Amino acid sequence: xxxxxxxxxGKWTSSCSKKTxxxxxPATERPIGSFQDSSKEDLDLAVTxxxxxxxxxxxxxxxxxxxxxxxxxxxxxxxxERLAKIEVIEMGKVxxxxxxxxxxxxxxxxxxxxxxxxxxxxxxPSELKNKFNATIRIPVGVxxxxxxxxxxxxxPSWKLAPALICGNTIIxxxxxxxxxxxxxxxxxxxxxGLPKGVVxxxxxxxxxxxxxxxxxxKIKGISFTxxxxxxxxxxxxxxxxxxGLELGGKNAIIIMEDANLDLALEGVLWGAFGTTGQRCTxxxxxxxxxxxxxTFEKMLVNKTKKLKxxxxxxxxxxIGPLINKSAVEKVDYYVNxxxxxxxxxxxxxxxxxIKGFFYCxxxxxNVKPDMRIAQEEIFGPVVSIIKIKDINEAIxxxxxxxxxxxxxxxxxxxxxxxKAINKIEAGITYVNASTIGAEIHLPFGGVKKTxxxxxxxxxxxxxxxxxxxxxxxxxxxxxxAQGIE
Ligand code: NAD
Numbered sequence: 441x442x443x444x445x446x447x448x449x450g451k452w453t454s455s456c457s458k459k460t461x462x463x464x465x466p467a468t469e470r471p472i473g474s475f476q477d478s479s480k481e482d483l484d485l486a487v488t489x490x491x492x493x494x495x496x497x498x499x500x501x502x503x504x505x506x507x508x509x510x511x512x513x514x515x516x517x518x519x520x521e522r523l524a525k526i527e528v529i530e531m532g533k534v535x536x537x538x539x540x541x542x543x544x545x546x547x548x549x550x551x552x553x554x555x556x557x558x559x560x561x562x563x564x565p566s567e568l569k570n571k572f573n574a575t576i577r578i579p580v581g582v583x584x585x586x587x588x589x590x591x592x593x594x595x596p597s598w599k600l601a602p603a604l605i606c607g608n609t610i611i612x613x614x615x616x617x618x619x620x621x622x623x624x625x626x627x628x629x630x631x632x633g634l635p636k637g638v639v640x641x642x643x644x645x646x647x648x649x650x651x652x653x654x655x656x657x658k659i660k661g662i663s664f665t666x667x668x669x670x671x672x673x674x675x676x677x678x679x680x681x682x683x684g685l686e687l688g689g690k691n692a693i694i695i696m697e698d699a700n701l702d703l704a705l706e707g708v709l710w711g712a713f714g715t716t717g718q719r720c721t722x723x724x725x726x727x728x729x730x731x732x733x734x735t736f737e738k739m740l741v742n743k744t745k746k747l748k749x750x751x752x753x754x755x756x757x758x759i760g761p762l763i764n765k766s767a768v769e770k771v772d773y774y775v776n777x778x779x780x781x782x783x784x785x786x787x788x789x790x791x792x793x794i795k796g797f798f799y800c801x802x803x804x805x806n807v808k809p810d811m812r813i814a815q816e817e818i819f820g821p822v823v824s825i826i827k828i829k830d831i832n833e834a835i836x837x838x839x840x841x842x843x844x845x846x847x848x849x850x851x852x853x854x855x856x857x858x859k860a861i862n863k864i865e866a867g868i869t870y871v872n873a874s875t876i877g878a879e880i881h882l883p884f885g886g887v888k889k890t891x892x893x894x895x896x897x898x899x900x901x902x903x904x905x906x907x908x909x910x911x912x913x914x915x916x917x918x919x920x921a922q923g924i925e
Contacts, residue, residue, distance in 0.1 A: 443474045444619065446482060446643060447626050449489035450636025456481040461644070463619055466532040466761040467751040467796040475619040478644035480652045483611065486640035487658050490582040490609035493637030498579050498607040505605055506556025509549050511632035512601075516546045523593060523624055525753065530620050531592050532761040532797070533715050534752040545597035545625070547880045548896065552601035555901055559606070561908075570915035577905040579607035580682050581660035584653040586613050586646075586674075588666045589763055590718045592621035598880070599663045600629070600639065602900030610639045611659060613650055615666075617763055619643040646670060654678050663903060665720075668817075668843075668889050684903045685891035686884070688817045689720045689845030691875040694834045694860060695736060697729040699850035703872060705739050707850065711874035712823035713747060713801045716759050718767075720890075721846040721868070723823065723875040725807075725814055727834050730827045737805055737825060741787045744801050749792045761797040762820055771799045771820035778804050778813040783824065809837045817843070831856050839865045844887035846875040867894070 443460060445452040455476035462471040476482070497505070516523070520542045527538040561575035585599045596614060603610050614622025626641045642649050650670075654662060654677050661682040664674050671687040693711060695704045711723030728736055752760035762768050768791055775789045783804040792798025799820055807814050807824035814824045828834045838847060838860075848870040849860040857871045867886035868878070878884045883899040885891065895903055913919055 444623050446476045447641040448486045465529050466763055473620055475643040478642040478649040482642055483652050486611050489637035490640055494609045497609055497638050502556040502559050506553040508632050509553035513546055513549045515628045526624055527621055528752040530618050532752055534757050534760050541591055541594045544594035548597050548601045551881055552605045555605050568919045572912040574910045575907045578908050583608045583661040584611045584659045586650050586664045589615035589617035592618035593625055595665050598895055603904045606905040608904055612641045616645050671891055684893040686893055687891040689890055690817050690841045690843045691721055691723050691846040692725040692727050692838045693723045694849040695728040696851040696856050697731045698852045701736055704850040707874035711876050713759055713821045716762055717821040718819050719876050721876045726825045727828055727837050733827045744787050747801055749798050762799055768797050768799055774813055774818045781811045783807045809840050831859055835863045842889040845890040848875045
């Protein structure tokens with residue numbers, strides 16, 4: 441089995457800890473490689489390198505930095521198929537979704553390369569004569585990027601691309617369930633010609649290496665995507681660093697009595713069972729008008745029965761494995777909890793019969809809004825159907841959770857649609873589309889316990905830069921603001 445190394449100061453390096461860990465293929469439970477179990481000592485080396493690289497990288501004109509990003513785009517495009525296959529093997533999602541993940545990386549690097557010729561500040565009049573006011577963008581400094589396993593190439597890219605174009609240097613820690621995807625991405629960044637020290641990669645657990653990244657005094661910003669629990673820990677321990685947190689979700693699709701049910705069905709299948717329900721934006725609740733609930737439940741069960749579980753590499757697989765054994769146990773725990781809470785199990789409710797970390801797509805009906813299966817993030821292929829009587833109740837139920845990431849409404853009624861847009865407490869609302877499928881040039885993020893950060897598009901630039909205010913007084917005398925004589 442191959443042993444992979446960290447990337448520090450432009451070189452592939454073994455950890456000072458001399459320890460390694462394995463990453464498994466969730467469809468076969470077989471190890472795919474061994475990786476460095478990095479330590480605080482490795483982090484110190486990486487931070488020293490990132491600090492040394494900072495000034496020259498920041499001084500490189502942004503359009504020149506962009507040339508490297510355009511090269512990354514080219515290399516990602518050339519390698520798309522291979523990278524997608526690696527992602528299927530390490531993370532488990534089906535091939536076409538993995539290819540979408542790589543495409544998202546391509547798109548964000550391309551978008552951010554374009555920002556190299558913009559990176560706007562703004563100008564504004566002064567209240568005084570002969571004075572010029574403006575803002576410019578400066579990098580945050582050395583930043584830590586910590587990412588989850590469910591989009592192991594796209595999410596790191598959502599952070600790396602803006603961080604690079606803004607002139608930061610980076611310590612990147614991928615999830616310990618998908619270190620190979622992180623390594624493959626960094627190989628491409630290196631091949632594109634990033635100077636040494638600009639990006640450093642350390643593999644290892646959240647506790648052993650993520651934690652010291654959060655606390656490192658020379659790291660000035662943290663961009664994190666992951667669970668609410670880790671997000672809270674980061675908020676508490678990162679002291680005064682600039683922190684971006686993209687956390688969990690418990691997203692709902694509302695289906696009103698006038699909805700196109702065939703369209704809604706496609707949206708629910710994709711939202712609930714795409715990526716085996718392991719998306720922060722997964723539709724884990726269907727809030728449906730009582731007049732159409734029975735018909736829709738039948739339609740959903742019929743279609744779900746036809747979904748095929750299997751390795752994501754097979755072209756006829758609809759649902760790949762969960763990420764690991766404890767994810768299977770967690771999903772099974774929630775399924776039993778749902779039954780005990782009095783929800784009706786309409787379909788599924790058991791692990792897959794094949795080897796690997798599989799779980800059958802599962803549908804509950806008669807779910808009450810306060811049941812734990814309707815409140816907590818299960819992060820698996822489980823959907824809860826909740827009946828409502830009108831749009832106000834639909835929105836109340838939709839909002840009756842601690843999270844606020846994505847949401848959706850299926851209706852032909854403009855008034856319902858705009859009520860949902862205005863009243864749902866979430867960072868994203870779709871109309872007549874599922875809860876998943878972000879486009880990279882729009883801001884992405886949530887409210888409430890999902891965290892209030894935004895990334896992608898221009899929001900990514902704001903996350904990885906500071907706005908500096910410039911006053912230029914060319915009056916030749918001391919002028920005082922606020923009318924002070
Ligand atoms: P996680 O919080 O367990 O881990 C995320 C990353 O944080 C990993 O790299 C992990 O090693 C690291 N980490 C864990 N403990 C740490 C600590 N104490 N200090 C520093 N780093 C630490 O989450 P996960 O299981 O990898 O991902 C699933 C979660 O991510 C779900 O809740 C999902 O909703 C969320 N998610 C959110 C978004 C979003 O954009 N809002 C996108 C994808 C996933």
